[in-house]
Amino acid sequence: MSVTVANHPLIKHKLALLRKNDISTKDFRDLSSEIARLLTYEATKDLETEAVEIEGWAGPVPVEMIKGKKITIVPILRAGLGMMDGVIDLIPSAKISVVGLYRNEETLEPVRYFVKLTSQMEERIALILDPMLATGGTLVATIDLLKEAGCKHIKGLFLVAAPEGIRRIEETHPDVDIYVAAVDEKLNDIGYILPGLGDAGDKIFGTK
Ligand SMILES: O=P(O)(O)OC[C@H]1O[C@H](OP(=O)(O)OP(=O)(O)O)[C@H](O)[C@@H]1O
Ligand SMILES: O=c1cc[nH]c(=O)[nH]1
Ligand SMILES: [Mg+2]
Numbered sequence: 001m002s003v004t005v006a007n008h009p010l011i012k013h014k015l016a017l018l019r020k021n022d023i024s025t026k027d028f029r030d031l032s033s034e035i036a037r038l039l040t041y042e043a044t045k046d047l048e049t050e051a052v053e054i055e056g057w058a059g060p061v062p063v064e065m066i067k068g069k070k071i072t073i074v075p076i077l078r079a080g081l082g083m084m085d086g087v088i089d090l091i092p093s094a095k096i097s098v099v100g101l102y103r104n105e106e107t108l109e110p111v112r113y114f115v116k117l118t119s120q121m122e123e124r125i126a127l128i129l130d131p132m133l134a135t136g137g138t139l140v141a142t143i144d145l146l147k148e149a150g151c152k153h154i155k156g157l158f159l160v161a162a163p164e165g166i167r168r169i170e171e172t173h174p175d176v177d178i179y180v181a182a183v184d185e186k187l188n189d190i191g192y193i194l195p196g197l198g199d200a201g202d203k204i205f206g207t208k
Contacts, residue, residue: 001174003166006042006181011035015159015181018197025206029082032131032159032204035181036086039157043127043179044090070124072097076142077114080129082204083157087129095119097126099145101138108134108191110141122150131200133161133180134193136168143173159200160184162193 017023018031049064071091075084077100088094100114118124126146133139139156146154154176156169161180164187169176184193192198202208 001170001176001178003161003178003180003183004042005183006039006179008038011038011181014038018159019195021198023203025203028203032082032200033084033086035159036083036129036157037089038086039179039181040087040090040127043155043157043177047125068123070120071095072118072121072124072126074099074126074128074142074146076101076128076130076138078102079131079201079204082131082200083129083159087127087157091127094127095124097121097146099128099142101141103134103138103191105190108137110138112141112145115145117146117149121146122152124151125153125155126151128154128156130156131159131197131204132193133158133165133169133178134187134191135162136165136172139165139169140172143169143176155179160193160196162187162196 014031014035048067050067051062052065053060053062071094073087073094074097075081095118097117101110101112104111128142143154156178158180161183184196186194188194
């Protein structure tokens, strides 16, 4: 498993703004999407390309294009939707597979309430989107169901991760690659990331 912490000044700056306690719903949404776009650039660096020839203005030109183009974006409801626009900006033809999971506030166990995957999962690269990787329970449940659907190539994009969550994925799904804007210090006693962002879903949807 690889964990890529996107070490880019633009990401650091945007994440700093995202951490402000008095951030507006609009700014939280905009920045989540912008960071997701930059993480997508990083997470797609190893996509395979193939040599093709196109007709250019002065005749045939040898160019490289992405091979296969079978990508599915997997936003985890709700908060993952806040990253989706940024990813679609860069991969406009990606199919979308929606996974609805929420974390039980007492047990911290993920509860599944919606799944709608696109076709041909066994041929696709899945890009899971969720702003927060905390205990890792939600991500493990998502990877489990993607693998059950035949998916073999899975990556996860997160704004902030806790070391505890990363360790859990290393132990359970070492074949999955993680891309994250920051790995924070730890979880608090109710499973929130510190310093973290607070409740990302509530901030994106303006609830609470
Ligand atoms: O790593 P874990 O400990 O499983 O926690 C992370 C999950 O918790 C949050 O979702 P939440 O349950 O708040 O749902 P929401 O997106 O609907 O707010 C977050 O967006 C992740 O999906
Ligand atoms: O810190 C956290 C942990 C889980 N979910 C969130 O939205 N924030
Ligand atoms: Mg939430």
